[in-house]
Amino acid sequence: MAYVATRGGERAIEQAERLYRAQMGEITPARVAEIERALPHLIDRVMGEASLYAPDLAALALAQSGGDLYEALLLLRAWRSTQPRLQTAAPVTQEVTLTHRRISAAFKDIPGGQILGPTLDYSHRLLATEVLEGARFVPAPVEKAARPAPACHPSLADWQKAQGLVEAPALAPVARDAIPDLTKEPLLFPAKRAHTLQSLARADTGGMLALGYSAMRGYGNAHPTVNELRLSEAEVIVRHPDGTEFSAGRVKTSQAEVVTTKGEGKLRLGFCATLGWNEVKTIAGATLDLNAPGAPKGSPVNEEFFLYHTEPVESSGFCIHFKLPHYVTFQSSLDALRDAKKRRETTEEPA
Amino acid sequence: MQSAPQPDAREIRDNASFHALMMALSRPGEVQTLPEAGFAPLAQALLDRECRVFADDDALVPVLRATGAALVPLAEADHLFVALDSAAAVRALAGAAVGSFLYPDQGATVIAPAQIGVGPALTLTGPGIEGRRTLRLGGVDPALWEARRRLCRYPEGVDLFFVDGRQIVGLPRSTAVAEG
Amino acid sequence: MSLDTLTRPWKAFSYGFLDASAKREMRRKILKAIAVPGCQMPYASREVPIARGWGTGGLQATLTLVHPGSVVKVIDQGADDSVNAASIRRFIARVSGAATTLDTLEATILQSRHRVPEEKLRSDQVLVLQVPNPEPLRPVEPNMSVARQMHADADYGRMWLQLYEQIVRSGRVMQGASYPSLVNGRHVMTPSPIPRWDVPKLNMAEHLTILSAGREKRLFAVPPFTRVEPLVFDDVPYRVEEHGALSCHRSGALGFFMNEIPQEDGTARYEISDSQLGVKHLDGEAPGETWYRDGEFAT
Numbered sequence: 120m121a122y123v124a125t126r127g128g129e130r131a132i133e134q135a136e137r138l139y140r141a142q143m144g145e146i147t148p149a150r151v152a153e154i155e156r157a158l159p160h161l162i163d164r165v166m167g168e169a170s171l172y173a174p175d176l177a178a179l180a181l182a183q184s185g186g187d188l189y190e191a192l193l194l195l196r197a198w199r200s201t202q203p204r205l206q207t208a209a210p211v212t213q214e215v216t217l218t219h220r221r222i223s224a225a226f227k228d229i230p231g232g233q234i235l236g237p238t239l240d241y242s243h244r245l246l247a248t249e250v251l252e253g254a255r256f257v258p259a260p261v262e263k264a265a266r267p268a269p270a271c272h273p274s275l276a277d278w279q280k281a282q283g284l285v286e287a288p289a290l291a292p293v294a295r296d297a298i299p300d301l302t303k304e305p306l307l308f309p310a311k312r313a314h315t316l317q318s319l320a321r322a323d324t325g326g327m328l329a330l331g332y333s334a335m336r337g338y339g340n341a342h343p344t345v346n347e348l349r350l351s352e353a354e355v356i357v358r359h360p361d362g363t364e365f366s367a368g369r370v371k372t373s374q375a376e377v378v379t380t381k382g383e384g385k386l387r388l389g390f391c392a393t394l395g396w397n398e399v400k401t402i403a404g405a406t407l408d409l410n411a412p413g414a415p416k417g418s419p420v421n422e423e424f425f426l427y428h429t430e431p432v433e434s435s436g437f438c439i440h441f442k443l444p445h446y447v448t449f450q451s452s453l454d455a456l457r458d459a460k461k462r463r464e465t466t467e468e469p470a
Numbered sequence: 471m472q473s474a475p476q477p478d479a480r481e482i483r484d485n486a487s488f489h490a491l492m493m494a495l496s497r498p499g500e501v502q503t504l505p506e507a508g509f510a511p512l513a514q515a516l517l518d519r520e521c522r523v524f525a526d527d528d529a530l531v532p533v534l535r536a537t538g539a540a541l542v543p544l545a546e547a548d549h550l551f552v553a554l555d556s557a558a559a560v561r562a563l564a565g566a567a568v569g570s571f572l573y574p575d576q577g578a579t580v581i582a583p584a585q586i587g588v589g590p591a592l593t594l595t596g597p598g599i600e601g602r603r604t605l606r607l608g609g610v611d612p613a614l615w616e617a618r619r620r621l622c623r624y625p626e627g628v629d630l631f632f633v634d635g636r637q638i639v640g641l642p643r644s645t646a647v648a649e650g
Numbered sequence: 651m652s653l654d655t656l657t658r659p660w661k662a663f664s665y666g667f668l669d670a671s672a673k674r675e676m677r678r679k680i681l682k683a684i685a686v687p688g689c690q691m692p693y694a695s696r697e698v699p700i701a702r703g704w705g706t707g708g709l710q711a712t713l714t715l716v717h718p719g720s721v722v723k724v725i726d727q728g729a730d731d732s733v734n735a736a737s738i739r740r741f742i743a744r745v746s747g748a749a750t751t752l753d754t755l756e757a758t759i760l761q762s763r764h765r766v767p768e769e770k771l772r773s774d775q776v777l778v779l780q781v782p783n784p785e786p787l788r789p790v791e792p793n794m795s796v797a798r799q800m801h802a803d804a805d806y807g808r809m810w811l812q813l814y815e816q817i818v819r820s821g822r823v824m825q826g827a828s829y830p831s832l833v834n835g836r837h838v839m840t841p842s843p844i845p846r847w848d849v850p851k852l853n854m855a856e857h858l859t860i861l862s863a864g865r866e867k868r869l870f871a872v873p874p875f876t877r878v879e880p881l882v883f884d885d886v887p888y889r890v891e892e893h894g895a896l897s898c899h900r901s902g903a904l905g906f907f908m909n910e911i912p913q914e915d916g917t918a919r920y921e922i923s924d925s926q927l928g929v930k931h932l933d934g935e936a937p938g939e940t941w942y943r944d945g946e947f948a949t
Contacts (some may be wrong), residue, residue, distance in 0.1 A: 597687050
């Protein structure tokens with residue numbers, strides 16, 4: 120009897136969950152620590168999409184979900200949503216961040232210099248199969264430069280603005296405590312600039328790449344040139360109740376600025392930043408931002424279109440919700456379909 | 471996951487205050503009971519730093535400030551705690567936010583003191599009311615009803631609550647009010 | 651201000667999971683939704699520990715309303731034993747300590763996906779419907795900003811046109827569930843994907859209905875005694891599913907919305923969709939007053 124199956128249903132879902140968790144086995148502090156140490160780029164990606172900067176929690180979420188990124192994100196977002204917002208940290212500008220990597224494709228050299236920093240860009244992507252045969256892969260030690268690069272670098276866009284090359288958007292000063300927060304208020308369109316940037320920062324890396332790539336290939340109206348790509352660490356400056364400002368720590372951040380030369384004699388900028396180091400996401404996001412002004416509704420570079428469809432928790436949740444039973448709605452449509460068929464057969468009968 | 475957390479006194483009161491507000495607005499003119507008398511429990515159930523609030527009573531200001539809400543002029547407020555017992559107060563209400571056809575939710579919530587069950591009779595019709603309902607409301611300037619009609623160009627408008635001790639009634643913008 | 655005022659004793663999660671500020675936002679939005687029946691109110695929509703699209707909107711409404719004295723019923727497709735309903739019910743009980751029930755008449759809060767129970771709801775009960783897509787205009791206008799403007803202008807011409815085209819093409823309105831309905835004579839809403847059978851239950855009802863779409867971040871409401879009129883042409887009446895004459899092969903209950911169960915021999919059997927009403931029939935327990943009597947909506 121299905122009617123008495125309520126307890127049976129609950130037992131089934133409990134056992135299904137056990138089956139899933141059995142795959143990962145015991146989760147120990149050592150496993151979580153190893154995930155955090157071994158997979159910094161995955162941790163960064165998850166922290167950015169969760170908009171929660173907490174490497175240990177991100178590693179724990181990955182351990183619990185067995186590496187299912189969307190499940191890990193949901194764990195972190197649901198945890199984040201219950202945390203009180205204590206303060207808004209001081210805004211940071213590019214030139215004060217501790218810059219590890221900063222490159223521009225727009226110029227051969229730039230004020231402050233091209234700083235390659237850590238990257239696999241020019242490496243040969245060869246699997247180190249010797250590890251599977253019992254050898255160790257020991258990375259070659261980094262050799263120090265004769266002269267250390269400065270910790271901070273100026274913004275290239277600032278130089279361009281000074282040259283009158285860039286259309287500088289009008290500053291809209293907003294009090295630190297009044298910065299709109301996407302997680303506390305709904306996203307409405309046309310979106311507040313803060314909401315747009317926050318949505319891009321939280322967006323799904325893969326989803327943003329897909330839509331950004333479509334714009335790069337030709338479904339956008341502007342071809343991006345990477346003006347400045349920057350991986351940094353930013354100080355989180357908060358205010359002590361006595362008024363003193365102090366750093367509560369640092370977070371890794373990525374920022375990409377892309378430009379187009381199409382325009383009224385000036386460069387136009389697209390921007391994207393996120394928590395953690397994630398270059399693909401910020402370049403794709405900046406490309407969407409660049410293409411958004413004036414984009415037709417329903418095109419992939421329309422702001423409403425890409426912000427809605429790159430939200431990772433919403434898109435993945437909705438996708439998997441189709442596994443839920445839909446037999447009532449199906450029944451309802453079937454009823455209409457059968458009735459329409461009956462009517463057609465009746466009217467088609469020869470008189 | 472741990473066992474069910476227990477609600478503290480504040481949680482219980484906020485939940486009960488909101489239940490009264492929700493029922494009062496769902497059944498316009500039907501008296502609901504608040505867990506505690508006065509405006510403070512209502513402010514605490516509804517307001518925080520996301521809100522902008524206006525009060526005409528200085529005694530209420532510390533309570534409102536403690537919620538984290540910004541104290542702003544009447545026209546900028548999303549929540550108003552005001553007496554509506556004089557023609558001047560009713561005139562001031564004309565400046566309240568009514569939202570827009572696009573975003574009717576931006577119309578203000580107005581909470582006012584009144585005497586419920588005494589005073590002139592009002593006949594209410596609209597959503598939440600089976601047929602019609604009579605409400606007697608004292609301590610409210612009669613000019614309010616005409617002012618309210620001008621404010622509430624449905625779906626724009628303000629939503630009113632009248633509080634009398636622990637009693638509360640609601641008049642959402644969807645209610646038509648006839649005097650008599 | 652001192653550091654003490656900024657911090658609080660650490661708790662794994664708040665009562666009812668949602669933190670106080672999330673609940674306050676829900677409260678403010680529920681009030682506005684009641685004040686303008688059928689109008690979609692945007693809200694921030696916090697992430698909760700179930701996936702988006704799985705009832706997070708309904709869950710946030712329920713978690714805002716719930717207290718230790720609440721009695722909660724959760725159904726999916728009319729059934730209490732559906733796995734997701736069971737999961738949500740367990741979660742609500744776990745974070746709120748509220749009692750749960752399978753009996754429609756005992757519940758103070760009923761959270762449902764795709765059905766309104768067959769037994770009449772009372773004025774002291776709140777129905778919370780999970781909503782996947784809050785926008786009835788989506789089939790004719792996928793852009794939310796444009797659709798919002800259409801609601802502002804009460805511009806439902808394309809909606810009517812779509813229904814008209816269906817009648818011309820198929821001889822009837824082909825809308826299955828989610829039948830677009832005019833609320834309080836002003837806003838067209840989707841009643842969520844409840845079957846056509848259930849829409850009249852929202853019209854001039856005793857109870858309050860809250861409809862909440864967590865993923866899409868929209869909340870709307872139908873207060874008691876509010877007109878909910880399915881969009882129909884004067885000469886083409888509204889028709890519910892033809893289930894009035896069907897009876898449940900298990901419980902014998904007759905004249906309620908049924909699930910069709912295909913059989914290996916090519917025929918179909920029917921079982922009642924409101925699972926607990928079926929149980930009452932099986933147990934010989936008298937059900938409460940039902941909206942439908944003898945397969946007809948009792949006005």
